[in-house]
Amino acid sequence: MKPKDDQLFSRVSAWQGLEPWGRVLDAGTGNHSLSWILRLKTEQWTAVTGDPSRSAEMRQTFGGQLRGGDRLVVGNWSDPSFLQGERYDVVIADYLVGAIEGFAPYYQDQILGRLKPLVGRALYVVGLEPFDDHAQDEGGRLILEIARLRDACILLAGHRCYREFPLQWMLRHLDAAGFEVERHEAVPILYGSSFIQSQLGVARRKLPLMADRALARAMELHIDALERRALEFINRCGRIRFGSDYVIKATPR
Numbered sequence: 001m002k003p004k005d006d007q008l009f010s011r012v013s014a015w016q017g018l019e020p021w022g023r024v025l026d027a028g029t030g031n032h033s034l035s036w037i038l039r040l041k042t043e044q045w046t047a048v049t050g051d052p053s054r055s056a057e058m059r060q061t062f063g064g065q066l067r068g069g070d071r072l073v074v075g076n077w078s079d080p081s082f083l084q085g086e087r088y089d090v091v092i093a094d095y096l097v098g099a100i101e102g103f104a105p106y107y108q109d110q111i112l113g114r115l116k117p118l119v120g121r122a123l124y125v126v127g128l129e130p131f132d133d134h135a136q137d138e139g140g141r142l143i144l145e146i147a148r149l150r151d152a153c154i155l156l157a158g159h160r161c162y163r164e165f166p167l168q169w170m171l172r173h174l175d176a177a178g179f180e181v182e183r184h185e186a187v188p189i190l191y192g193s194s195f196i197q198s199q200l201g202v203a204r205r206k207l208p209l210m211a212d213r214a215l216a217r218a219m220e221l222h223i224d225a226l227e228r229r230a231l232e233f234i235n236r237c238g239r240i241r242f243g244s245d246y247v248i249k250a251t252p253r
């Protein structure tokens with residue numbers, strides 16, 4: 001899940017302060033993080049994805065903005081030789097840990113230690129706090145319904161869902177991996193219509209992959225009905241405040 005929110009990167013920029021960015025590694029790249037990195041004064045950047053089709057799309061979008069040393073690379077952090085021996089002043093792990101399940105299942109407890117030798121001065125981790133099982137109000141219940149329906153469609157298509165980890169889990173694992181946590185902050189999320197449409201869009205794209213066609217048709221009707229209900233709620237009540245993201249700055253100990 002990727003709520004588009006520059007509140008998070010504005011914190012990273014503020015915490016970096018006057019320290020130069022130098023060489024930057026976007027350890028789990030996407031349009032949002034790379035667009036932000038392109039606006040920074042970096043010496044060089046490397047952006048990593050585990051997904052060749054994402055890389056091809058990003059090359060189309062950003063290809064014209066790569067300088068001599070900038071790199072968009074496809075690889076998997078579970079491969080010990082991938083980017084071995086490289087070092088970056090700043091490493092960004094923007095919603096990387098939540099996505100690991102889709103690329104290297106059960107590797108989440110290893111990823112921070114794997115990134116450590118690549119971190120010269122600072123590691124910034126951005127993540128989504130897993131949702132509570134219950135919400136206190138109608139808006140929160142709609143967000144939970146959307147997330148559950150999306151995940152149900154992903155599973156019925158035979159794919160793996162993202163698996164988010166709480167801030168406290170991340171702080172424990174940063175410590176265990178040899179990082180000093182300098183600061184961290186939970187940032188409340190405001191969900192709008194673009195979130196509803198993008199997440200139900202993920203659900204819709206899984207429908208053709210479901211083996212049971214009657215079930216797929218029933219799911220489609222359910223997606224349409226939930227979308228109408230959620231968009232109507234937002235028109236009436238405004239954006240939905242539910243859950244939080246977090247930002248962490250850590251340095252190698």
Ligand SMILES: C[S@@+](CC[C@H](N)C(=O)[O-])C[C@H]1O[C@@H](n2cnc3c(N)ncnc32)[C@H](O)[C@@H]1O
Pocket residue numbers: 002027028029030031032033034048049050051054075076077078094095096099100101102103104
């Ligand atoms: C949810 S996206 C991150 C969001 C992204 N920063 C953005 O701006 O949209 C997760 C990224 O991490 C990458 N990723 C996840 N697990 C990986 C792994 N084991 N090795 C390499 N890349 C991985 C995915 O391919 C994807 O590029």
